[in-house]
Amino acid sequence: MQTSTKALSGAVADIDDLHHEKLLKAIFNLSLWNFGPDVIDALLELIVSLAASNGKHVDSCLDMLVSNFTPPNKVLDMLKQPRGLEKKERVLPRVHAALKNISELVPMAASRLSSIVLEQMPWKSKRNVDQWSMKRQLIYVENMFKLESGAIREFVGANMLKDVMNVLRDLDVAIGWDDILHDDSSKGVFMIELEDENYADGDEDADELPSTLSEKSLSKNLTAELLDSLMVQTFEHLESSVSNKRLSEVFDTLLSSFKDTVLNTYKSKFTQFVMFYACALDPEHCGTEFASELIDMFVGGHNPLTRMSAVAYLASFLARGKFLPPAFVASYLGRLVDWCWQYCVMHDGDMNPKLHQVFYSGCQAMMYILCFRMRLMVEIPLLKSQLFCMPIDKIFKHKLDPLKVCLPSIVEEFLKQAKAARLFTSSKTFVFEDLLVSNLSRDFGGLERLDMFFPFDPCLLKNADRSFIRPNYVYWKYVRTTYHEDIDDDDEEDGSDGEVEGAAEFDDDMEEVIISRSYGDNDLEMDEFDYAMNKMSITPRNNSSAGLRMPSRIRPSMSPESL
Structure with a gap:
């Protein structure tokens, strides 16, 4: 698969949207979590090449990368185990590197990325919280914080923070007073x-x-448990912002979001x-x-x-x-x-x-x-x-x-x-x-x-x-x-x-x-x-x-x- 993928990367200019529709669909539906590092590198090279060669593919390429923020259920269940952590460290840094490469090659991609991240958010698609959705939401927000503090934060950072605040607010309001009283x-x-x-x-x-x-x-209350975990993630991100001397920058966005959202x-x-x-x-x-x-x-x-x-x-x-x-x-x-x-x-x-x-x-x-x-x-x-x-x-x-x-x-x-x-x-x-x-x-x-x-x-x-x-x-x-x-x-x-x-x-x-x-x-x-x-x-x-x-x-x- 590595060889064929590399060959496709060299021929992206010849890929036709109509004639190769099934091929493109198969590529965009792949989960990077199922492959080893060599195949992952080859697939991401192909994704970056597709985005750079044809503006029509940018959204699909970004969709594919963002969908890999969360692993399949079989991997999701073992993320706290050594094997699961090893897969996580194999996939996510490469995904974020690919997002950075696409943003540099296609300037419009960064502006589209924020919308795609929001659209794919697990909380948006499933309001009833269960153990699976909780795990997906946690790792998804972890990736949002990586974007907020990463190489393309200038373009997406503020939106990531505001979207996280919106998620916290929505979960907060979903915990009705009847759940407490x-x-x-x-x-x-x-x-x-x-x-x-x-x-x-x-x-x-x-x-x-x-x-x-x-x-x-x-x-x-699973919703409260999810909110608790997300609040902890957010607090830890604030602490890392202090270490990186970015708290002032982050706080300005939080204050704006607080006035609009909370x-x-x-x-x-x-x-x-x-x-x-x-x-x-x-x-x-x-x-x-x-x-x-x-x-x-x-x-x-x-x-x-x-x-x-x-x-x-x-x-x-x-x-x-x-x-x-x-x-x-x-x-x-x-x-x-x-x-x-x-x-x-x-x-x-x-x-x-x-x-x-x-x-x-x-x-x-x-x-x-x-x-x-x-x-x-x-x-x-x-x-x-x-x-x-x-x-x-x-x-x-x-x-x-x-x-x-x-x-x-x-x-x-x-x-x-x-x-x-x-x-x-x-x-x-x-x-x-x-x-x-x-x-x-x-x-x-x-x-x-x-x-x-x-x-x-x-x-x-x-x-x-x-x-x-x-x-x-x-x-x-x-x-x-x-x-x-x-x-x-x-x-x-x-x-x-x-x-x-x-x-x-x-x-x-x-x-x-x-x-x-x-x-x-x-x-x-x-x-x-x-x-x-x-x-x-x-x-x-x-x-x-x-x-x-x-x-x-x-x-x-x-x-x-x-x-």
């Missing part, structure tokens, strides 16, 4: 599930997850952690660019839903990013508070959740960030001064009355910490007695919004979380609040201070650019305010003796309209 104790619009007091032995973050929202819920996908639960991990790898560049883009979208002229999504992502990112130093968080919190205060100045009307939903989303984001970060900020004199100069109390005393509209669990925790930190300059008593999810909160959130107020809630994908996200993530049980005294030093050793190695150096740089704000007559001597509220549980259960717990996951109702 099995508790219909609450009906109606979206509601917050409080963190469960009890957690499984040996799972250090289980108390962050309600009992109905855990990795166990997804343990037998930001306004209301049921996205996991895909956004690609952005989170990229920022963890380079907080100074990627983290700054991500946070800046989000705050700019919120204060800019985008539509209300995009602005609400952006500020939700910003709040969750600043609260959960263990790699973000307090000064970094304070700088973006300051911009958020500035906008909310200016909104109050410009709007003198009364409370209206639907009309002012963007404002209320900003206020809720502000409180959520401070629930996680207030203790860290008040322990640093410069940041404490900056925080106490922000007009936070003026915002909450305004007639728009955000404390009555935002989610009660966040308001309660925020007020409790603000009281302990003596944050407010006014002697006014803040009372928030209606601790059930009110119609005001529902009007502000709407059916499509409350399911994503905290986009970076704990990741339920086992491998992606434990190997990549967890070391960079702030869990609520490790947060040092302003009203709790340190019992021992163990929590700090576990990372309860929300910082990781390298954050201090980044923090020093941030402090140099922070300018302390002044908003008029703010007396830094705080008058302690009275604070009374009933303990509450969003879900109907008898738990009146339990202490306050922050919301971990927003749970949709089981009503059809909410899905």
